[in-house]
Amino acid sequence: xxxxxxxxxxxxxxxxxxxxxxxxxxxxxxxxxxxxxxxxxxxxxxxxxxxxxxxxxxxxxxxxxxxxxxxxxxxxxxxxxxxxxxxxxxxxxxxxxxxxxxxxxxxxxxxxxxxxxxxxxxxxxxxxxxxxxxxxxxxxxxxxxxxxxxxxxxxxxxxxxxxxxxxxxxxxxxxxxxxxxxxxxxxxxxxxxxxxxxxxxxxxxxxxxxxxxxxxxxxxxxxxxxxxxxxxxxxxxxxxxxxxxxxxxxxxxxxxxxxxxxxxxxxxxxxxxxxxxxxxxxxxxxxxxxxxxxxxxxxxxxxxxxxxxxxxxxxxxxxxxxxxxxxxxxxxxxxxxxxxxxxxxxxxxxxxxxxxxxxxxxxxxxxxxxxxxxxxxxxxxxxxxxxxxxxxxxxxxxxxxxxxxxxxxxxxxxxxxxxxxxxxxxxxxxxxxxxxxxxxxxxxxxxxxxxxxxxxxxxxxxxxxxxxxxxxxxxxxxxxxxxxxxxxxxxxxxxxxxxxxxxxxxxxxxxxxxxxxxxxxxxxxxxxxxxxxxxxxxxxxxxxxxxxxxxxxxxxxxxxxxxxxxxxxxxxxxxxxxxxxxxxxxxxxxxxxxxxxxxxxxxxxxxxxxxxxxxxxxxxxxxxxxxxxxxxxxxxxxxxxxxxxxxxxxxxxxxxxxxxxxxxxxxxxxxxxxxxx
Amino acid sequence: xxxxxxxxxxxxxxxxxxxxxxxxxxxxxxxxxxxxxxxxxxxxxxxxxxxxxxxxxxxxxxxxxxxxxxxxxxxxxxxxxxxxxxxxxxxxxxxxxxxxxxxxxxxxxxxxxxxxxxxxxxxxxxxxxxxxxxxxxxxxxxxxxxxxxxxxxxxxxxxxxxxxxxxxxxxxxxxxxxxxxxxxxxxxxxxxxxxxxxxxxxxxxxxxxxxxxxxxxxxxxxxxxxxxxxxxxxxxxxxxxxxxxxxxxxxxxxxxxxxxxxxxxxxxxxxxxxxxxxxxxxxxxx
Numbered sequence: 001x002x003x004x005x006x007x008x009x010x011x012x013x014x015x016x017x018x019x020x021x022x023x024x025x026x027x028x029x030x031x032x033x034x035x036x037x038x039x040x041x042x043x044x045x046x047x048x049x050x051x052x053x054x055x056x057x058x059x060x061x062x063x064x065x066x067x068x069x070x071x072x073x074x075x076x077x078x079x080x081x082x083x084x085x086x087x088x089x090x091x092x093x094x095x096x097x098x099x100x101x102x103x104x105x106x107x108x109x110x111x112x113x114x115x116x117x118x119x120x121x122x123x124x125x126x127x128x129x130x131x132x133x134x135x136x137x138x139x140x141x142x143x144x145x146x147x148x149x150x151x152x153x154x155x156x157x158x159x160x161x162x163x164x165x166x167x168x169x170x171x172x173x174x175x176x177x178x179x180x181x182x183x184x185x186x187x188x189x190x191x192x193x194x195x196x197x198x199x200x201x202x203x204x205x206x207x208x209x210x211x212x213x214x215x216x217x218x219x220x221x222x223x224x225x226x227x228x229x230x231x232x233x234x235x236x237x238x239x240x241x242x243x244x245x246x247x248x249x250x251x252x253x254x255x256x257x258x259x260x261x262x263x264x265x266x267x268x269x270x271x272x273x274x275x276x277x278x279x280x281x282x283x284x285x286x287x288x289x290x291x292x293x294x295x296x297x298x299x300x301x302x303x304x305x306x307x308x309x310x311x312x313x314x315x316x317x318x319x320x321x322x323x324x325x326x327x328x329x330x331x332x333x334x335x336x337x338x339x340x341x342x343x344x345x346x347x348x349x350x351x352x353x354x355x356x357x358x359x360x361x362x363x364x365x366x367x368x369x370x371x372x373x374x375x376x377x378x379x380x381x382x383x384x385x386x387x388x389x390x391x392x393x394x395x396x397x398x399x400x401x402x403x404x405x406x407x408x409x410x411x412x413x414x415x416x417x418x419x420x421x422x423x424x425x426x427x428x429x430x431x432x433x434x435x436x437x438x439x440x441x442x443x444x445x446x447x448x449x450x451x452x453x454x455x456x457x458x459x460x461x462x463x464x465x466x467x468x469x470x471x472x473x474x475x476x477x478x479x480x481x482x483x484x485x486x487x488x489x490x491x492x493x494x495x496x497x498x499x500x501x502x503x504x505x506x507x508x509x510x511x512x513x514x515x516x517x518x519x520x521x522x523x524x525x526x527x528x529x530x531x532x533x534x535x536x537x538x539x540x541x542x543x544x545x546x547x548x549x550x551x552x553x554x555x556x557x558x559x560x561x562x563x564x565x566x567x568x569x570x571x572x573x574x575x576x577x578x579x580x581x582x583x584x585x586x587x588x589x590x591x592x593x594x595x596x597x598x599x600x601x602x603x604x605x606x607x608x609x610x611x612x613x614x615x616x617x618x619x620x621x622x623x624x625x626x627x628x629x630x631x632x633x634x635x636x637x638x639x640x641x642x643x644x645x646x647x648x649x650x651x652x653x654x655x656x657x658x659x660x661x662x663x664x665x666x667x668x669x670x671x672x673x674x675x676x677x
Numbered sequence: 678x679x680x681x682x683x684x685x686x687x688x689x690x691x692x693x694x695x696x697x698x699x700x701x702x703x704x705x706x707x708x709x710x711x712x713x714x715x716x717x718x719x720x721x722x723x724x725x726x727x728x729x730x731x732x733x734x735x736x737x738x739x740x741x742x743x744x745x746x747x748x749x750x751x752x753x754x755x756x757x758x759x760x761x762x763x764x765x766x767x768x769x770x771x772x773x774x775x776x777x778x779x780x781x782x783x784x785x786x787x788x789x790x791x792x793x794x795x796x797x798x799x800x801x802x803x804x805x806x807x808x809x810x811x812x813x814x815x816x817x818x819x820x821x822x823x824x825x826x827x828x829x830x831x832x833x834x835x836x837x838x839x840x841x842x843x844x845x846x847x848x849x850x851x852x853x854x855x856x857x858x859x860x861x862x863x864x865x866x867x868x869x870x871x872x873x874x875x876x877x878x879x880x881x882x883x884x885x886x887x888x889x890x891x892x893x894x895x896x897x898x899x900x901x902x903x904x905x906x907x908x909x910x911x912x913x914x915x916x917x918x919x920x921x922x923x924x925x926x927x928x929x930x931x932x933x934x935x936x937x938x939x940x941x942x943x944x945x946x947x948x949x950x951x952x953x954x955x956x957x958x959x960x961x962x963x
Contacts, residue, residue, distance in 0.1 A: 402866060423866060431868050444859040448881035461867040507863065 009077060009211035010036040010059065010179050016071035017051070017058050017235075019284065026285020028054045030235040030292070031072065033311075036179070036228075039209040043226030043243065045219060047258075047526040049281060051235040052215045056181050058082075059213070060099050061089055077178035094124050098172035102184040104164035108156040114167055115152030121174035139170040144200055160614055162193035166200065173204065183215045190389040191553055192611050195597035198224060199608065217526065219262065220599035223247055228317075231255050234282050234292040240311070241318030247601055249329065251320035253297045256331045261531035263560035264601055268579065269383075269538045272337035274531035274560070280496055291321070298332045299324045335535065341542050342381065344563050349416055350377035351547050352401065352434070352515050358409035359396050359571075366619040370396040371571040373409070375646075378515060381545040385562030385579065387555065387594065391615050393571035394551045398517045401549065402434055414514075432462040432511030439520040441500035445492040451503050452488040455510060462511025473510075480543075481506040481536060498529035502536065509540060515547040522557060534561060555598050559583055564652075567591045570618055570626040573646055577653035586665035588655050589633040625658065633659060633667065695961045702960075708953030715765040715947050722763035728756040730763040730917040739933055749935035751926065760917035761939050765947065767829065767912045768919065772898040775833045779840025779898075780891045786841060787848025788875045788883075792856060802849075805842035813839055813897070814904055821910045832911035836901050840894055847890045851883040885962045892955035896948050903944050919944045 017029040029051045036042045046052050057063050059074055061084055074081040077096055084092055101107050109117060118139060122132035140148035143166040156164055165185060172180055182201065186194035202225060205212055214225050222229055222243065229246050231239040231254065239252035250256045260275035267274075279296040282288060290308050294300040303323055311319040314326075322328055359371040371393040378384045386394045400407045406421035413419065414433060420426045438444035445454060455477060459470045478488060481502045492500055501521060508516050518537065522530035538561065540546060552558045558565060558579075565582040567575040567590065575588040582591060596609040611630045616622050622629045628639035635658055646654050649661035657664070699705050718725060728736075734754040742749045748757035790798040808816065813836075820835050821827070855861065856879070864874050905911040906920035907927075914921050919940035926936035 404862060404866070423868075428868055431866065436863070436866060438859040438863070440859065444863055446860040446864075446878055446882070449878075458867050461869065504863075507867075511867075 007037065008035045008075070009038045009040070010034075010042075010213065011075040012055070012059070012072070013074075014072035015055070015058060015069065015074060017054055017063065017067060018070050019064070020066040020068075021284070024285065025070070028067070028235050028284065029058070030288075032232070032235070032237050033072075034230050034237060034240065036211055036213060038178075038211055039205075040228065041205055041212040041214060041226045043214045043216065043222035043229040044232060045216060045222050045229060045258075046232035047217060047281065047528065049284070050232040052217075052232055053183055054235075055232070056099065056183050056213065056215055059179070059181065060093060060097055061085075062099075095175050096177060097179045097181065098175065098177040099181040099183065100165070100168050100172050100185045102187050104161060104168045105156065107168050108164060110156050112155075113152065114154055114156065114159070118152065118167065118171055118174070121171040125175050135174070139174055140167065142173070142204070143167070143170045145170075160193075161189050162197060162614070165189065165197055169197075169201065169204075173208070173210070176208070176210075178211060179213060180210050181213045181215070184217070186221065187216070187218070191555070191594060191597040192389060193614075194221075195599070195608060196610070198599065199610075201225065218599070219247065219259065220601045223601050224599035231258075234288065236292045236321065237311070238293065238321045239319065241315065245315060245318050249315070249318075251314045251318065251325040251328045252293075252322045253299050253324075253328050253331050254293050255320075256328050257296075257334070258527060259601070260333075261527045262601065263531075263534070263556045266583065267560055269534075269561050270339065270341045273335045273339050273535045273538070275333050275335050276531045276535065277528040278334045280498075291323075293322075298334065299327055339538065339542065341538070342545075344379055344382040346379045346382075348379070351380045351382075351415065353377040353413045353416075354401070354410055355413075356410040357397070357400055357407050357412065359393075359400055359405065360408045363619065368617075368619045369571050369621060370618060371400065371407075374568075374571075374573050375410075376566055376573065376576060378547045378549065380514070380547055381541060382564065383541065383548040383550050383562045385558040385565040386549060386551045386568065387553070387558055387565060388568035389553075389594075389615055391570070391618060392568040393618075394568055395519060396571070397568070398436070398519055398549060398551060401515075402436055402517060428462075428464070433514040434517070435462075435508040435511070435513040435515075436517040436519060437501070437504050437508050437521045440524050441497065441504045442492070442524075444504050445500060447492050450489065450491050451483070451495075454503065455488070455506055458507045458510035477506050477510060480509070480540065496529075497525050498532060501525060501529075501533055505533075505536065505540070509544070509546075512544065513546060515549060517549045517551070519551045520553065521550075523552065523554065530557070537561065555583075555595065567594070570616065570621050572626055573654075573656065574627065575653075575655050576646070577655075581650075581653050585668050586661055587668065588657055589631050589659070589664075590627050592668060593630075593632065625656070633664075635659060698961050699957055702957050704953045705957030708950040708957070711946055711950035712954060715943075716769060718762050719766040719769040722766060726756075726759035726762040728759040730755065730760040731915050733759070739936075742935055748939040749933075751922075751936050752929065752933070757922075757935060757939055760922060761919065761943050764917045764919040764922065764940060764943065766918075767916050768899055768902050768906075768944075768947075771829050771833050771912065772836075772902045773895060775836035775902070776840065776891060776895045776898045778833065778837030779894060780844050780887065782837065782841040783844025783890075784848050784880075784883075784887055786845035788852055788879065790845065791849040791852025792871065792875050792879065798849075801845075805846055808839070808842045809846070813901055817901065817905055818908065818910070821905065827910050827913065829912055832902060832905050836898055836905075840898070844887070844890050844894065847886055848883060851886045852879055855879050855882050889955070889959045889962050892951070892958050896951040896955055899944070899951060900948050903948075 012032055012034050015029050015032040018025040018027050032055060044052050044055065058069055061081055069082050079092060079096065115136060118136040119132045122135050123129055127135060136152060137148045140151055145151050145166055186197050189197060198221065214222065216222050226243050229243045230237050231252065233254045239246060239255050246255060250259055257277040261277065263274055277296055290305045294304045309321050309323045311321050312325055314320045355375050357371060357374045361368045361370055374397060386397065388394050399405050401412055403421060403423035403426055411418045414430060419430055423431055455474055456470055459473050460466050463473060465473055483499065483502050487495065487499060522533050525533060550558060550561055562579045564577060565579050566573055567588060569590050574590050575582060593609045593611050609632050613630055616629055624640045624642050625644055628634050638658055644656050644658045646656045649655045655661065733756065736746065736750045736754045736756060738750065738754045739752050740746060740750045746756050746758060748761060751757055786801065790801050816839050817835050821831065824831060861874060861878060864878050902911060903920035906918055907924045909924060912918040912921050914925060922940040923937050926933060930937045
């Protein structure tokens with residue numbers, strides 16, 4: 001090894017990377033320069049397509065075959081990485097740098113036991129086999145796996161996502177790397193699991209002084225994990241500085257816009273529309289003259305179009321690539337604030353109501369209680385937010401309402417009329433009243449059908465119109481969701497994620513629905529697009545008095561859009577109340593844990609409440625209160641023996657807990673009362 | 678509505694891209710050229726062949742290849758070269774017809790089983806597994822013997838029916854993948870019937886594997902038709918079909934090798950080249 005004395009663990013200088021697509025070189029990274037000191041934790045943020053992952057792949061010299069470094073240098077621990085190949089590259093990857101990818105399931109070989117894979121991480125560095133087995137056990141203990149012996153014996157599919165990611169991290173740390181790259185390591189995980197993995201990584205970093213390059217689109221995660229942050233836009237580093245400074249006093253219009261898009265600090269839909277970043281990022285390889293952000297920047301003038309700004313020092317170790325960085329904090333809003341939301345009137349009859357709704361799935365002879373005894377109601381023009389970890393029954397609840405699966409107990413009522421259990425048996429009136437916007441528009445839109453065909457068919461089936469009337473309605477619908485005539489002629493593959501989701505929303509609204517289930521409608525989108533979609537949903541609600549059942553794991557989003565919130569755990573309703581009350585507390589201990597798990601941009605936040613273990617299987621739910629196995633506020637045997645009833649603890653606030661609400665208020669007020677994002 | 682001018686639709690770009698990729702692959706070009714040659718021969722064989730393949734039997738019997746008869750003459754004094762040129766006609770009619778029949782039936786079966794799942798799927802899938810366990814030729818011979826008819830129609834139908842489960846299995850797998858996508862649920866949630874969802878929503882998305890399967894099966898079908906014809910079923914003399922010629926003269930192969938070798942080479946060239954094209958198409962679609 002040619003390790004020279006050095007003060008940086010990673011140094012990237014003027015890095016240019018291109019991808020060759022259809023015979024043309026398309027530039028992905030444009031002169032990226034960054035440095036990470038040993039033991040430092042550096043965050044790289046940006047929206048999809050900005051080049052975050054490309055930067056990581058260039059550092060480990062693992063670009064796809066059509067990608068190559070065309071300029072600049074990468075140095076890791078004194079080794080020049082660019083152009084490294086053969087044995088030195090192998091040695092570099094085996095001993096110097098480690099990478100943890102987003103999807104731990106794909107990072108582990110499904111056919112080999114965990115033990116063999118972890119042992120290999122050691123033997124590849126020359127640790128003798130006998131010793132490696134012991135080291136593997138220690139490595140799993142280090143990532144806080146309670147029972148390393150049994151985990152080593154298992155196959156990846158027998159572990160939960162959080163456990164898999166721990167194993168991957170253990171393997172990445174096995175070689176005690178000079179640089180650990182984490183590429184969206186918690187993006188696919190539940191909030192509570194994410195919090196645990198992040199705590200783990202932060203703890204290990206403190207303990208082992210590992211240098212970390214942390215890549216994420218989630219500013220909250222970056223705020224929690226990193227000391228310095230770089231903001232990437234269109235392959236250019238546009239702002240860099242200490243995390244608190246950048247997030248609290250951003251000096252690049254892009255960073256400012258990004259931070260404004262995120263619903264946080266308790267902002268709600270009746271406070272006003274979310275700001276957005278107009279336009280869309282440049283496509284791969286577009287020729288850009290001047291500043292990369294010009295096309296979407298409200299501050300841009302002729303100078304920006306011609307002359308690219310350098311990184312300008314704007315504060316202590318804080319640089320921004322903007323000529324007008326001092327004006328950036330006062331960036332004009334792209335969206336007007338005004339919003340006129342009529343208040344929800346709950347004095348009348350509810351629109352949709354269900355009583356004791358339950359669903360039992362038969363799975364290999366086992367009864368899986370996906371949902372038990374859920375009673376809830378939604379009033380016209382209201383948004384009911386639905387939160388809970390995966391496996392809590394959120395999606396099952398939505399599918400029961402829509403009639404995709406019939407309930408085992410209870411029934412769904414619309415306007416006080418009982419609906420048929422399956423949509424096949426429902427009248428067209430009932431079918432059009434309840435519609436859905438799916439999470440992933442790629443999956444929700446038929447890729448062989450044009451947008452126009454998709455929407456016309458929905459108008460015909462849901463609104464019962466055809467011919468000239470359908471054309472008129474189509475134009476109306478398109479203008480409502482802001483899709484252009486041109487979009488109508490395209491197929492889904494030609495559209496951006498945000499446009500696709502608009503088409504999916506238009507489809508749901510074709511028949512003037514009365515309640516629309518929104519199943520994580522923005523979780524596949526970038527935050528700037530998410531803001532625009534949330535604004536659209538709120539607008540449609542104000543106009544049409546439509547009710548939403550809004551499912552999301554992003555509590556900031558749920559808080560922004562919901563009037564009331566229902567919290568599910570293991571198929572049981574744990575808490576139901578007005579959004580403000582559920583968020584401000586006193587909350588159910590489970591809600592409390594969920595809220596505390598969310599990493600916030602504003603930093604600090606409440607003390608993390610750790611949940612022990614994993615969600616129990618719905619096939620054999622715990623006795624008594626289903627949450628008692630993980631509850632940090634468990635009282636004693638009563639929780640194990642008796643399921644608490646769902647009681648109206650205070651007006652309109654329902655809770656299922658043995659602890660009286662006043663006691664909860666007292667317990668929870670002891671801790672710093674900060675609201676999460 | 679006409680697509681926006683100046684910017685072709687993505688689907689057309691993809692199609693163009695696929696076509697370009699196909700044309701750039703040398704093996705596909707060779708395969709297509711040979712297959713194209715045999716198709717032309719099947720259509721216009723009479724004009725290409727120097728002599729009438731069936732009735733022009735005025736030449737010396739059993740003559741080895743000469744300048745006048747490059748492939749020699751057969752025991753009836755007919756020009757083997759002319760017979761080889763025209764001999765592709767029947768097999769190029771029967772094999773694609775059989776494959777098409779199998780593809781249509783298999784697609785229908787695969788759509789139904791993959792879309793509805795449940796008991797129908799279980800029962801049909803077991804039958805498919807059972808059929809797949811037997812070699813194609815064995816089944817075909819069994820059925821031909823059972824129905825006791827040797828007509829080309831029967832052979833066409835038999836090969837088509839035997840192909841059905843094979844194609845159904847591929848289509849079913851593709852449908853199962855599609856069925857997990859939300860657009861199916863979205864269609865049902867606007868009140869679409871099963872027929873509409875299967876034919877208008879799912880079918881267009883499973884066309885690529887169907888096209889691949891069709892071309893791959895076509896190679897097998899040619900081989901199967903040839904085999905059955907050689908065994909005495911299917912295409913009958915006096916048709917100058919290649920396999921029929923081999924059937925007629927295989928016991929004379931020593932010393933009259935040219936009567937068997939040239940038709941055999943013709944069959945081999947067609948099967949191999951159809952497979953070259955099929956491989957290319959599969960590669961492009963996957």
